[in-house]
Amino acid sequence: MRPNPCAPQDPAPATDTSFQLCSRLEHVTRPGRDTAPALGRTGVLNTPHGIIRTPAFIPVATKATVKTLTPEQVKSTGAQAILSNAYHLYLQPGPDIVDEAGGVAAFENWRGPTYTDSGGFQVMSLGVGFKKVLAMDTSGLNTSDIVAQQAKRMAVVDEDGVDFRSVIDGSKHRFTPEVSMQIQHQLGADIMFAFDELTTLVNTRVYQERSVERTHRWAERCLAEHDRLTQARPHRPLQSLWGVVQGAQYEDLRRQAARGLVALSEQAEQRGCRGFGGYGIGGALEKENLGTIVDWVSQELPEEKPRHLLGISEPDDLFTAIAAGADTFDCVAPTRLGRRGGVYTLDGRINLTGARFKRDFSPIDAEVGGYVCENYSRAYIHHLLKAKEFLAGTLCTLHNLHFMVGLVDRIRQAIDEGRFEEYRDQFLSRYYGAEWKDHIG
Numbered sequence: 001m002r003p004n005p006c007a008p009q010d011p012a013p014a015t016d017t018s019f020q021l022c023s024r025l026e027h028v029t030r031p032g033r034d035t036a037p038a039l040g041r042t043g044v045l046n047t048p049h050g051i052i053r054t055p056a057f058i059p060v061a062t063k064a065t066v067k068t069l070t071p072e073q074v075k076s077t078g079a080q081a082i083l084s085n086a087y088h089l090y091l092q093p094g095p096d097i098v099d100e101a102g103g104v105a106a107f108e109n110w111r112g113p114t115y116t117d118s119g120g121f122q123v124m125s126l127g128v129g130f131k132k133v134l135a136m137d138t139s140g141l142n143t144s145d146i147v148a149q150q151a152k153r154m155a156v157v158d159e160d161g162v163d164f165r166s167v168i169d170g171s172k173h174r175f176t177p178e179v180s181m182q183i184q185h186q187l188g189a190d191i192m193f194a195f196d197e198l199t200t201l202v203n204t205r206v207y208q209e210r211s212v213e214r215t216h217r218w219a220e221r222c223l224a225e226h227d228r229l230t231q232a233r234p235h236r237p238l239q240s241l242w243g244v245v246q247g248a249q250y251e252d253l254r255r256q257a258a259r260g261l262v263a264l265s266e267q268a269e270q271r272g273c274r275g276f277g278g279y280g281i282g283g284a285l286e287k288e289n290l291g292t293i294v295d296w297v298s299q300e301l302p303e304e305k306p307r308h309l310l311g312i313s314e315p316d317d318l319f320t321a322i323a324a325g326a327d328t329f330d331c332v333a334p335t336r337l338g339r340r341g342g343v344y345t346l347d348g349r350i351n352l353t354g355a356r357f358k359r360d361f362s363p364i365d366a367e368v369g370g371y372v373c374e375n376y377s378r379a380y381i382h383h384l385l386k387a388k389e390f391l392a393g394t395l396c397t398l399h400n401l402h403f404m405v406g407l408v409d410r411i412r413q414a415i416d417e418g419r420f421e422e423y424r425d426q427f428l429s430r431y432y433g434a435e436w437k438d439h440i441g
Contacts, residue, residue, distance in 0.1 A: 006044050006053075014046035017190055017240035017277045019054075019306040019327075023416050028323045031425070031437045039298040039325030042415050045306050047113040047190035048237035049105055052080045054306065054327040055415075057313065057408040058115060059401055060335065063088045064098070064108040066401070067335055068393040071110045076371060077401040078409060081112055083330045086183045086192075087119035087175070091166055095186035103188025103236070115330070116189040117310070118180045118196065118244070119162075157197055159214065177221035181241075185229045188236060191308075193280050194222040196244040201284045208248045216260045219243050223264060227273040240277030242308065245297050249289050258300035278306040281326065291320040298325030313404060315344075315431055316439035319424045322411055334404045338396035341385045344368075344403040348431055352396065357382040370402035 006022040025038035045052040059066050059074055061082040066074050074082065084104050089095060101107035105114045154165040161176030180195035196215045199208055226241045243261035247253030258279070265275030281297050294309060301307060306327045312318065313331030321329070334344070341353040345365040350357075352364075360382070363373035372395050384392035407427075414423035428436040 016238040017047045020044045040323040049113045055322045056328050057404050058330040060332045068397045078405045083115035085117045090183050095183045099186035114189040115191045116184050118193040177218040178225045181225040191240050194219045194243050212257045223268050242278040243276045244280040244282045246283045254296045258297050280308045282310045291324045294324035334400035335397045338400040339393040352382050353385050372399040
């Protein structure tokens with residue numbers, strides 16, 4: 001077992017966000033393929049509201065709540081932090097109200113670190129991707145299946161920012177990099193992201209080039225406004241701004257985007273201003289290219305800065321992305337799946353609405369354990385789902401977060417103990433069955 005330089009005691013409370021490297025992978029063997037260098041590591045992310053041991057899965061609390069759960073229930077899963085969305089909290093209840101409450105953590109009674117997304121995801125989800133498929137696989141899809149027509153879009157991008165129509169009442173709103181920073185400073189999360197443009201898998205190469213350049217210019221404006229607001233709000237805890245690397249599936253654009261953000265950060269710090277505290281890896285990408293893209297970006301980013309992969313949570317994707325250098329992750333999939341009766345087990349995913357669970361009085365997965373498995377049967381949850389009782393969503397969501405947070409915790413432990421590949425192969429061979437090697441990117 002390797003010694004862990006970050007054990008046994010936690011760091012002292014931080015006044016600003018910083019990252020401490022604990023251990024690293026030296027290589028990764030991909031069965032049937034090759035042995036590749038690895039950028040995977042474990043660490044400790046220090047924030048003013050507590051620490052995050054990485055790698056870590058961050059549950060999504062879009063509107064200052066993880067749907068169907070109380071903050072105390074979320075904490076019981078082992079979750080170390082949560083992520084909320086600036087666009088949705090801007091619309092309701094309004095960032096001024098959250099600010100008056102003392103920030104998003106105090107507002108929702110979450111006792112721990114918090115993240116906020118900039119609203120950049122809504123640039124695509126309400127714009128070119130509105131009511132369309134935002135997939136990691138474009139096979140069998142036409143461009144019209146992914147890109148919405150201009151007349152149907154609720155978000156329109158220009159050089160200065162984005163015009164939105166509210167998903168609540170259709171009213172018009174304008175986001176710029178400066179507005180996103182102002183909103184996120186009022187929300188008061190420990191970690192926030194620069195305003196970016198998220199593109200689709202089928203945008204042209206020319207558009208992707210323009211988008212990367214635009215996101216770079218927006219990032220520069222975010223840094224300037226972040227520094228101004230930090231000085232103007234000394235009564236609030238320091239917040240860490242992270243740049244977001246775009247570039248779709250093009251290696252040159254991904255590397256260009258990453259190098260450009262690092263340069264912006266260094267230039268800001270040379271002027272005595274605040275630079276990026278870390279970096280997000282965003283954008284639509286095909287599942288089979290996930291590890292390759294994260295690896296490209298990780299090679300370009302400073303080792304001493306943390307990396308957050310936006311919107312990833314499938315078990316095989318987590319192993320792949322962690323090996324490639326990602327430190328933290330967020331995704332709505334475990335909670336959205338749970339509200340529909342889908343749950344994770346060590347033998348794969350199942351859906352408890354199925355008739356075969358009507359008289360199945362066993363727990364979802366006794367080996368996984370946790371509150372739900374220790375107290376409720378598959379048959380009972382099946383009944384709740386069929387009866388459309390809200391408790392069904394609570395129990396399935398609680399289980400899924402316990403599963404996902406615990407999985408990443410065990411990956412972290414495996415890296416520290418020098419047995420990452422052993423644990424990966426053991427877990428995936430059981431979860432996916434005979435074809436598990438096809439899931440290692």
